[in-house]
Amino acid sequence: MKIIVDMDRCQDHGQCVFSAPDVFRLNDEGHLEYEETADESLRDAVEEAADVCPLQAITIEG
Amino acid sequence: MRRIVVVGASMGGLRAAEQLRAAGFTGDLTVVGDEPHRPYNRPPLSKEVLAAEVTHEAVAFRMRASVADVDWRLGMPVVSSDLAARTLTLLDGSSLAYDGLVVATGLRARRLPQPGLEDRRHVVRTLDDAVRLRGCLVPGARVVVIGAGFVGCEVAATARTLRADVTVVCAAPEPLMSPLGPDLGAELRRRHEARGVRFLLGRTVTAFGDGGPASADVLLSDGTALGADVIIEAVGSTPCVSWLDGNGLDLSDGVLCDADLRVEGRPDVVAVGDVARFPNPRYDGVCRRVEHWSIPTDTARKAARTLLGVDSPPFAPLPSFWSDQYDLRIQSFGAPALGCDDIRVLEGDPATECAVGYHRDGELVGVVLLGLPGAIPRYRKQLMDAFTAPAPISG
Numbered sequence: 001m002k003i004i005v006d007m008d009r010c011q012d013h014g015q016c017v018f019s020a021p022d023v024f025r026l027n028d029e030g031h032l033e034y035e036e037t038a039d040e041s042l043r044d045a046v047e048e049a050a051d052v053c054p055l056q057a058i059t060i061e062g
Numbered sequence: 063m064r065r066i067v068v069v070g071a072s073m074g075g076l077r078a079a080e081q082l083r084a085a086g087f088t089g090d091l092t093v094v095g096d097e098p099h100r101p102y103n104r105p106p107l108s109k110e111v112l113a114a115e116v117t118h119e120a121v122a123f124r125m126r127a128s129v130a131d132v133d134w135r136l137g138m139p140v141v142s143s144d145l146a147a148r149t150l151t152l153l154d155g156s157s158l159a160y161d162g163l164v165v166a167t168g169l170r171a172r173r174l175p176q177p178g179l180e181d182r183r184h185v186v187r188t189l190d191d192a193v194r195l196r197g198c199l200v201p202g203a204r205v206v207v208i209g210a211g212f213v214g215c216e217v218a219a220t221a222r223t224l225r226a227d228v229t230v231v232c233a234a235p236e237p238l239m240s241p242l243g244p245d246l247g248a249e250l251r252r253r254h255e256a257r258g259v260r261f262l263l264g265r266t267v268t269a270f271g272d273g274g275p276a277s278a279d280v281l282l283s284d285g286t287a288l289g290a291d292v293i294i295e296a297v298g299s300t301p302c303v304s305w306l307d308g309n310g311l312d313l314s315d316g317v318l319c320d321a322d323l324r325v326e327g328r329p330d331v332v333a334v335g336d337v338a339r340f341p342n343p344r345y346d347g348v349c350r351r352v353e354h355w356s357i358p359t360d361t362a363r364k365a366a367r368t369l370l371g372v373d374s375p376p377f378a379p380l381p382s383f384w385s386d387q388y389d390l391r392i393q394s395f396g397a398p399a400l401g402c403d404d405i406r407v408l409e410g411d412p413a414t415e416c417a418v419g420y421h422r423d424g425e426l427v428g429v430v431l432l433g434l435p436g437a438i439p440r441y442r443k444q445l446m447d448a449f450t451a452p453a454p455i456s457g
Contacts, residue, residue: 011391012435013384013393014435014438014439015355015356015382017439018382018442025439026435026436026438026439027436028436029435029436030434030435030436030437030438031435044084047080047084047126048359048363050124051077051080051124051126051359052355052356052359054103054105054355054384056103056122056123056124058124059124
């Protein structure tokens with residue numbers, strides 16, 4: 001699956017990091033970094049990451 | 063179980079529907095909501111959305127593809143229920159039968175009981191509330207915010223950013239006193255005051271004026287009289303449970319649930335979101351409602367599996383929420399309110415950026431960060447690791 005984060009909306013809350021730490025992380029400055037593709041086995045975690053995003057900035061394709 | 067009805071079409075109701083599908087439910091799903099809108103995101107209503115043009119599109123929740131076939135009954139409150147007969151009665155008099163029921167009706171804004179000036183008085187709970195308020199927040203408008211919890215402080219910051227003349231009235235000696243303690247409350251007050259917000263603390267509203275030109279629109283307990291073009295009541299919220307009356311439930315503060323989110327042991331009724339009063343073994347066995355961002359998602363995941371009889375881990379969520387006031391991000395993890403008797407600055411300086419720990423019986427139960435975004439993962443992990451769920455008893 002493909003993951004798109006609208007970085008104009010993202011405010012680095014980090015909620016996605018707690019749901020899907022294999023895909024999303026906060027760097028030492030507290031800014032979001034993420035993988036643009038993820039294995040199907042992570043779908044549930046990535047869906048939850050998109051659910052809990054306070055800005056609803058995460059889109060999943062495929 | 064052929065048909066599940068979710069009552070409540072906000073975040074908790076949507077997440078419950080999605081989690082029922084994720085847990086394998088393929089039957090009919092109906093979601094009933096009293097507001098006319100599809101589920102939307104409430105936190106921005108007191109913050110960035112209130113400062114911009116308020117539309118449903120700007121705050122609508124992303125929905126999982128799995129709920130595309132949900133039957134939405136919007137703008138239609140449930141007025142009563144018969145849990146023994148498994149039927150609900152809607153406002154239009156129609157009835158709805160279910161095999162499984164999810165209670166997700168959430169909260170409504172509490173209102174002050176004093177009459178008067180109804181056309182100037184606002185709350186900020188729903189999208190329609192925010193649309194109505196947005197048009198009134200113009201430069202120079204005299205805005206009186208009653209209540210200094212998170213909603214009151216966020217709205218005060220937003221109104222001030224829109225160059226309104228803002229006064230905050232609250233009964234406590236500092237804003238945000240009960241969630242954060244007096245020291246952080248005072249620090250946040252100073253930040254608001256530096257932006258030009260005025261605080262009238264330790265006072266309550268006794269009456270509203272008659273709207274005449276005498277400029278005594280809001281009367282306070284110490285005799286102060288304030289002129290007000292806009293009055294925002296931010297005095298907490300009340301669980302929406304009257305539709306469950308008559309079923310013998312404990313509705314004294316939301317809906318009483320067991321550790322699996324069943325409503326008082328009933329196999330066919332669960333509750334999610336901030337209407338659910340449940341025990342969290344992470345802290346103790348006391349049942350509490352939790353009005354935090356993370357709770358609708360966490361309770362929906364557990365409650366869906368409970369209702370369907372699918373095994374899931376013991377429920378011990380770590381609550382979290384945030385608040386944005388001007389350029390300051392406040393983030394909370396755990397249960398700071400349980401540790402307000404022993405508050406310690408863990409790092410940094412409250413005047414700039416800091417991490418504050420809340421302790422009960424010497425144990426860290428919550429962390430609040432002012433700024434310090436790089437510290438989030440570390441403190442959250444420390445709180446997560448502080449509790450290990452007991453292994454289920456086998457046999």
